[in-house]
Amino acid sequence: MTCTKEQIRKLFKYAKILSQEAAADKAGISLRSARNYLKRGELVKPEWKYRKTHKDAFESVWPRIQTMLEAEPELQSQTLMQWLMDEYPDQFSWSQLRTLQRRLRRWLALEGPEKVVKFAQAHIPGKQSQSDWTHCDELEVTLNGKSFPHMLFHFMLPFSRWETASLSYSESFDNLTTGYIKAVNVLGGVPEEHRTDNLSAAVNNHGNRHVFNERWVAFLRHYGVDPSKNNPGESHENGSVEKSHDLLKNALSQALKLRGTRNFNSIAEYEQFVQRIIDQRNKGRRERVAQEMKVLKQLPVRDWSDPKEVDATVTSFSIISVEKALYSVPSRLIGRRLTVLIYPEIIRVFLGSTLVQENPRLQPGERKINFRHLVASLLRKPGAFANYAYREELFPSVIFRRAYDQLKELVPQRADKEYISILHLAATQSELDVEAALETLLENGTPPLAELLRELIVVPATPLPELAMMPPELCVYDELLSYLTSAPKEMHK
DSSP states (O other): OOOOHHHHHHHHHHHTTSOHHHHHHHHTSOHHHHHHHHHHTOSSOOOOOOOOSSOOTTTTTHHHHHHHHHHOTTOOHHHHHHHHHHHOTTTOOGGGHHHHHHHHHHHHHHHSOOOOOOOOOOOOTTTEEEEEEEEOGGGOOEETTEEOOOEEEEEEOTTTOOEEEEEESSOOHHHHHHHHHHHHHHHTSBOSEEEEOSOTTTEEEETTEEEEOHHHHHHHHHTTOEEEEOOTTOGGGGHHHHHHHHHHHHHHHHHHHHHTOOEESOHHHHHHHHHHHHHHHHHTTHHHHHHHHTTSBOOOSSOTTSOEEEEEEOOTTSEEEETTEEEEOOGGGTTOEEEEEEOSSEEEEEETTEEEEEEEOOOTTOEEOOGGGTHHHHHHOGGGSTTOTTGGGGOOSHHHHHHHHHHHHHOGGGHHHHHHHHHHHHHHSOHHHHHHHHHHHHHHTOOOOHHHHHHHHOOOOOOOOOOOOOOOOTHHHHHHHHHHHHSOGGGGO
């Protein structure tokens, strides 16, 4: 019988004033154990000594097995057992597999390779949110009797375990932003940081480097949130939401079993069912959610997809400045005040209610100068081209730049004027045709002069075919009318 230290102390205490039998009874141990302890006069349990009860069947072959394990620690017990049976057919059998497994576990624990240690993280209220998609095929949900393959965009807070989910069908950028917007609107605030895995909607893969794409960074910047991601292949670093996937789907599965059917009449009915389960799970998290709400950032007044409206006056350079980015506009608008609607990825420029132009949205410090807006003025002032502050923007492609460099070498005195004529030709004819003609001249070693380009891009007019219009025969219509008036009434129906 195994005795605790407290029982042994009681035994020695009562043995001083009572008989051995009474002292053993007071201590709650057997008389035999009491006599052994009292005989030794020790207050501690006897030392446990390991002794083998059976002969080690693998003692003779273990050095070979150990050498194999040191070279390949991931060898499994079934593989080694099969090898032993092949090498020593009369010595080993499958009945010894459990013994080998125990021996392997002991070796791995005492001499095997070091394992990766996972470090429990102390979650801070309002610090982080996590999101990920989870496939729900195992739920076997059907709509009107038909299979309904789908995913859930799962959003949660690691500190409070508060969660929400929305229906999704692909891991695209639009579904990522839509899912995030729905989640934070339900939550009523945003944490400082949002963590995803290395999904392509948020992260670009540049070889060994994984960096956030600009669209995702710009989206989270609107909410004042820093992006975060786990290391590639380390899903446990996003472990809070990963574990929540299993728990949520298990709760949904149990609710479906209780419901008695996995069929729903509409998507809206299924979404209500999912939301009801999520609300039930969130009830026990109210206290910790309240702690988070005290430190969460407020939602922005304007939704991410809503445009921001600003005014911009066209300068004498035929340029407007929108959020520290420069855009050229047609020169006829110089001096006019324009309205600019700024969307997440584009800007739209209006004069009153008339759309003037649409451009991809630029980051602060960037510029987009369209040569078509300036080329007419440059024809009148070709000397302005040489030192134009944004001259590099007037090379639509590398071919145009190569043509200008060759003009500077061949005809330096009139290179600027020739190049402006080329731009004018691209603006009035076809930029692609001009570029193709420039490439042809450069490959042939011919000077890329505007006069030669005109000859190359002139497309001969195709003569229009002569159409002979036959005069109609009105008597045919008279015959049709007479037929209709004389036909039975049933035929008119």
